[in-house]
Amino acid sequence: MSVITYRQALRDTLRAEMVRDENVLVMGEEIGVFEGSYKITEGLLKEFGPRRVKDTPIAEEGFVGAAIGAAMLGLRPVVELMTINFSLIAIDQIINHAAKIYGMFGGQTSVPMVIRTPGGGGQQLGATHSQNIELFYSFIPGLKVLAPSTPAEASAMLRAAIRDDDPVLFLENLGLYNSKGEVPDDYAQPSNDNVATIGRAKVTREGSDITLIGYSRMAMVATQVAEKLAEEDISVEVVDLCSLRPLDRQTFVDSVKKTGAAVICEDDWLTYGIGAEIAASIQEGAFDYLDAPVRRVAMAEVPMPYAKPLETAALPSVESISTAIKETLSAVGKRVG
Amino acid sequence: MSEIQMPRLSDTMEEGVISTWVKQVGDKVASGDVLVEIETDKAVMEYEAYEDGYLVKQSVSEGDTVPIGAVIGVIGGSPDAVPEDSGSGGSEPAEEASDSAGAEEGASAPAEESAPAEAPAPSSGGGEDGPRPRTSPLARRLAREYGLDINSIQGSGPKGRIVRADIEAAAKDGAARESAPAAPAAQESRPAPAAAQAAPAFDDGRDSEELKVSNVRKVIARRLTESKQTVPHFYLRRTIDAEALKGFRGQINEQLASTGAKISFNDLIVKACATALKLHPAVNTSWVEDKLLQHHRINVGVAVAVDAGLVVPVLHDTDKATLSEISTRTRELAGKARDGKLKPQEMSGGTFSVSNLGMFGVDSFSAVINPPEAAILAVGAMRQEPVVVDGEVVVRNRISLELSVDHRAVDGAVGAAFLKDLAEILEEPMRIIL
Numbered sequence: 001m002s003v004i005t006y007r008q009a010l011r012d013t014l015r016a017e018m019v020r021d022e023n024v025l026v027m028g029e030e031i032g033v034f035e036g037s038y039k040i041t042e043g044l045l046k047e048f049g050p051r052r053v054k055d056t057p058i059a060e061e062g063f064v065g066a067a068i069g070a071a072m073l074g075l076r077p078v079v080e081l082m083t084i085n086f087s088l089i090a091i092d093q094i095i096n097h098a099a100k101i102y103g104m105f106g107g108q109t110s111v112p113m114v115i116r117t118p119g120g121g122g123q124q125l126g127a128t129h130s131q132n133i134e135l136f137y138s139f140i141p142g143l144k145v146l147a148p149s150t151p152a153e154a155s156a157m158l159r160a161a162i163r164d165d166d167p168v169l170f171l172e173n174l175g176l177y178n179s180k181g182e183v184p185d186d187y188a189q190p191s192n193d194n195v196a197t198i199g200r201a202k203v204t205r206e207g208s209d210i211t212l213i214g215y216s217r218m219a220m221v222a223t224q225v226a227e228k229l230a231e232e233d234i235s236v237e238v239v240d241l242c243s244l245r246p247l248d249r250q251t252f253v254d255s256v257k258k259t260g261a262a263v264i265c266e267d268d269w270l271t272y273g274i275g276a277e278i279a280a281s282i283q284e285g286a287f288d289y290l291d292a293p294v295r296r297v298a299m300a301e302v303p304m305p306y307a308k309p310l311e312t313a314a315l316p317s318v319e320s321i322s323t324a325i326k327e328t329l330s331a332v333g334k335r336v337g
Numbered sequence: 338m339s340e341i342q343m344p345r346l347s348d349t350m351e352e353g354v355i356s357t358w359v360k361q362v363g364d365k366v367a368s369g370d371v372l373v374e375i376e377t378d379k380a381v382m383e384y385e386a387y388e389d390g391y392l393v394k395q396s397v398s399e400g401d402t403v404p405i406g407a408v409i410g411v412i413g414g415s416p417d418a419v420p421e422d423s424g425s426g427g428s429e430p431a432e433e434a435s436d437s438a439g440a441e442e443g444a445s446a447p448a449e450e451s452a453p454a455e456a457p458a459p460s461s462g463g464g465e466d467g468p469r470p471r472t473s474p475l476a477r478r479l480a481r482e483y484g485l486d487i488n489s490i491q492g493s494g495p496k497g498r499i500v501r502a503d504i505e506a507a508a509k510d511g512a513a514r515e516s517a518p519a520a521p522a523a524q525e526s527r528p529a530p531a532a533a534q535a536a537p538a539f540d541d542g543r544d545s546e547e548l549k550v551s552n553v554r555k556v557i558a559r560r561l562t563e564s565k566q567t568v569p570h571f572y573l574r575r576t577i578d579a580e581a582l583k584g585f586r587g588q589i590n591e592q593l594a595s596t597g598a599k600i601s602f603n604d605l606i607v608k609a610c611a612t613a614l615k616l617h618p619a620v621n622t623s624w625v626e627d628k629l630l631q632h633h634r635i636n637v638g639v640a641v642a643v644d645a646g647l648v649v650p651v652l653h654d655t656d657k658a659t660l661s662e663i664s665t666r667t668r669e670l671a672g673k674a675r676d677g678k679l680k681p682q683e684m685s686g687g688t689f690s691v692s693n694l695g696m697f698g699v700d701s702f703s704a705v706i707n708p709p710e711a712a713i714l715a716v717g718a719m720r721q722e723p724v725v726v727d728g729e730v731v732v733r734n735r736i737s738l739e740l741s742v743d744h745r746a747v748d749g750a751v752g753a754a755f756l757k758d759l760a761e762i763l764e765e766p767m768r769i770i771l
Contacts, residue, residue, distance in 0.1 A: 260475050260501060288478040291501045292494070331494050332473070333502030 009151035012188035028080030099142030127303035149219035156196035199246035207237035253285035270298035347681035381677035585766035638687035701737035
């Protein structure tokens with residue numbers, strides 16, 4: 001085991017896959033000469049040359065469309081969208097083409113492409129660059145949406161995404177790039193076959209009092225919450241959704257059946273957010289096991305403010321999630337301080 | 338093959354009695370055919386098939402009671418189809434007896450939970466057993482598993498919600514009590530305190546037998562007990578001079594003679610009540626769960642005695658109806674009541690009731706308020722009595738009225754002013770129709 005950053009896990013895994021399969025290519029804005037806005041493609045141009053590492057114009061609709069065409073003809077493009085906010089310009093290509101081609105044309109061709117893109121607020125990038133709109137893609141059958149929260153998951157899931165024959169939106173997070181975690185020693189080897197199962201959530205920490213559910217950055221925050229509350233004798237079970245589509249309902253439903261209560265934390269807006277789907281699934285799957293209403297902790301319902309104190313206040317925090325957990329536990333008769 | 342379940346035929350229904358099986362096992366059934374007549378807490382209603390096929394099973398016999406949602410029969414594709422799962426269904430006697438809380442939850446949870454903030458409707462306030470306790474779904478399931486009566490448990494959660502901790506505490510309690518060497522006779526199989534009631538013994542020296550109780554009777558018992566126990570009644574009595582009323586009725590019926598219609602004294606009194614309620618909206622109110630509701634419609638209910646017991650069909654918008662409309666409608670509803678065919682909506686929404694026992698020669702009586710209404714008028718027989726008019730003793734026709742009033746909603750003076758106007762209207766009956 002070695003400890004590396006989320007960023008390095010992505011970079012090394014991407015490189016390993018390019019070594020393993022010459023059909024894998026990367027494309028996007030500033031990913032070649034500049035080596036990527038977040039340095040995920042560092043060194044790739046030098047190693048693989050401009051045929052497989054393509055700098056594109058600032059034209060998301062155009063290069064996502066080009067990648068779809070390449071995928072239909074047998075290549076395995078990995079597109080980088082500089083932030084998920086820019087995916088809005090390519091949304092027609094993603095939703096109406098990438099997601100539909102396999103089904104609409106009778107399975108004549110699949111679209112084995114990956115769109116890597118970071119979301120997340122908290123970086124003072126303003127309202128248009130701080131959104132978490134993975135919901136839009138999680139809503140669409142024909143797409144797969146993955147959202148790893150640790151370096152090990154990022155590596156195994158990126159490998160799975162590249163090797164999968166369907167279009168995958170691979171959600172990264174600006175707040176996770178520098179986070180560290182353990183990975184297997186051979187994580188960067190092209191021969192590594194540690195491929196995540198797409199559509200599987202994980203219980204990342206076992207507990208007995210309450211289930212805390214998150215994904216991406218919020219799964220990391222959830223772990224911090226669980227660690228902090230453990231000091232107060234509160235036992236929190238953390239579920240990392242890992243995959244937003246397909247959604248692994250069984251894992252979190254089973255967890256709620258065990259604990260009897262759930263809090264969902266999400267970096268998107270509450271109204272119609274991912275948490276709404278999770279809460280609905282919990283009541284469908286675990287109604288007779290719920291001892292308290294399911295709580296959601298989400299972003300404030302405003303376009304993200306630029307000013308740092310306001311931005312911080314708009315985002316869910318360890319404190320706000322801890323409060324929701326304590327209130328829920330107090331409602332089921334587990335008196336907490 | 339599809340199961341037919343005991344339907345919810347009224348807001349307040351919790352269980353139903355299979356009154357008559359119209360279709361027999363083996364009968365061909367078309368969608369829309371009447372399958373069975375079901376007696377609810379309010380009426381006997383026909384229940385139709387929703388699909389074509391054959392009735393292959395009657396899971397519940399005539400006269401038996403089952404909760405909402407219990408399987409009452411099975412429709413199959415051929416006359417000799419065998420129901421796959423003949424042992425199942427909520428009609429098992431043991432389950433029915435021990436698990437009424439569960440049955441209630443299964444049937445009513447979705448509707449109730451989807452509109453938690455709904456204001457209490459006056460029409461539905463009456464038939465309830467009081468508010469259902471707040472419980473978490475987990476607590477309800479555990480209560481079922483432990484065989485505990487959720488109504489006997491105190492909740493410790495927000496707003497008294499019963500949560501897992503409360504059930505587990507109650508179960509522990511019950512288990513402790515059970516294992517203790519208490520009275521030797523109290524060897525109940527279940528720890529639930531509510532289940533510990535022994536069946537009443539009838540070998541009591543009075544040669545008694547238990548009679549089968551209709552749903553209507555159960556509702557009468559429940560609602561009137563609730564009324565007498567929770568509604569602080571006060572009573573106002575007044576005797577009216579009915580000479581003018583008698584003359585007025587004669588005149589109207591003469592006019593109506595050619596049509597065959599006939600107005601009764603009761604029709605006149607019902608209409609007069611509506612007129613007086615219009616003058617005294619404070620009486621047209623309901624006290625429901627610490628809230629005072631002002632009703633903007635005037636719906637007078639008329640108590641009707643039928644074989645099964647007492648029912649109160651309601652004349653909606655009584656103030657807007659003409660006397661002959663009231664007369665026709667009352668007769669129609671009374672007829673339906675006698676046949677047990679009143680629909681729930683024809684018995685709900687009342688804002689005031691009139692009960693008349695004059696035909697039995699009763700002088701006067703004190704009626705029990707029909708909740709959530711604020712008052713009921715008890716009408717006695719018309720009698721010739723000596724009275725003093727202008728210093729002379731003369732013989733006059735008189736009727737005794739007694740108003741029972743809910744003091745939570747209406748004070749004495751307000752009720753008295755209403756009764757005064759009602760009496761004056763009846764003594765100058767032209768005002769009834771003005």
